[in-house]
Amino acid sequence: MTKATKWALVIGVLVLGVIIAVLPRDNGTTRNAAAPDLSQARAAAALPPCPAGTGEVAQLKGVRAQCLGDGSTVNLDTALAGAPTLVNFWATWCQPCKTELPVLSQYAAQPGAVRVLAVQVDSSEADGLALLKTLGVHLPAAFDGEGQTGPVRTAFKVPSSLPASYLVTRDGQVHFIENPRLFDNSDAVRKAVEEYS
Numbered sequence: 001m002t003k004a005t006k007w008a009l010v011i012g013v014l015v016l017g018v019i020i021a022v023l024p025r026d027n028g029t030t031r032n033a034a035a036p037d038l039s040q041a042r043a044a045a046a047l048p049p050c051p052a053g054t055g056e057v058a059q060l061k062g063v064r065a066q067c068l069g070d071g072s073t074v075n076l077d078t079a080l081a082g083a084p085t086l087v088n089f090w091a092t093w094c095q096p097c098k099t100e101l102p103v104l105s106q107y108a109a110q111p112g113a114v115r116v117l118a119v120q121v122d123s124s125e126a127d128g129l130a131l132l133k134t135l136g137v138h139l140p141a142a143f144d145g146e147g148q149t150g151p152v153r154t155a156f157k158v159p160s161s162l163p164a165s166y167l168v169t170r171d172g173q174v175h176f177i178e179n180p181r182l183f184d185n186s187d188a189v190r191k192a193v194e195e196y197s
């Protein structure tokens with residue numbers, strides 16, 4: 001190799017290095033575009049705030065979700081402590097969920113009902129807010145992400161078939177409600193809450 005060829009090769013490598021150095025890089029910022037503004041959808045859905053509690057539910061230690069009503073972060077280990085809470089997992093594509101959510105809302109409005117928290121999974125926040133508005137459901141709701149493995153769903157060990165409901169007791173025990181799997185009236189909800197308390 002001649003001296004001129006070696007110099008040409010060195011200059012070519014240096015030029016290529018400069019080009020690579022000045023090219024814009026995607027450090028994940030372009031894929032994580034700003035979250036959509038859901039303020040109008042949140043206002044239209046008119047959801048109450050997520051629950052707050054005292055103490056800690058050991059099974060949910062460190063588990064956080066986004067409160068669907070206002071976008072704040074809710075620490076479920078403390079939010080669900082100190083008072084019995086019925087936690088219902090649902091998704092916008094789930095047809096039985098669309099039947100059950102109004103039943104849960106009706107139950108929650110009755111005297112003596114325990115707290116109810118609806119946890120949206122596997123569907124977008126915007127779609128969830130729109131569905132709750134359409135159904136006229138005004139329950140406290142948390143958002144666990146659009147995938148099938150959100151932290152709340154994982155902590156509760158939610159089965160793949162939805163809806164799924166759990167009772168978190170006053171002392172922090174978490175019980176999966178197997179019977180019935182789908183609530184079709186508020187009396188069935190009340191009976192399940194009493195049975196699993």
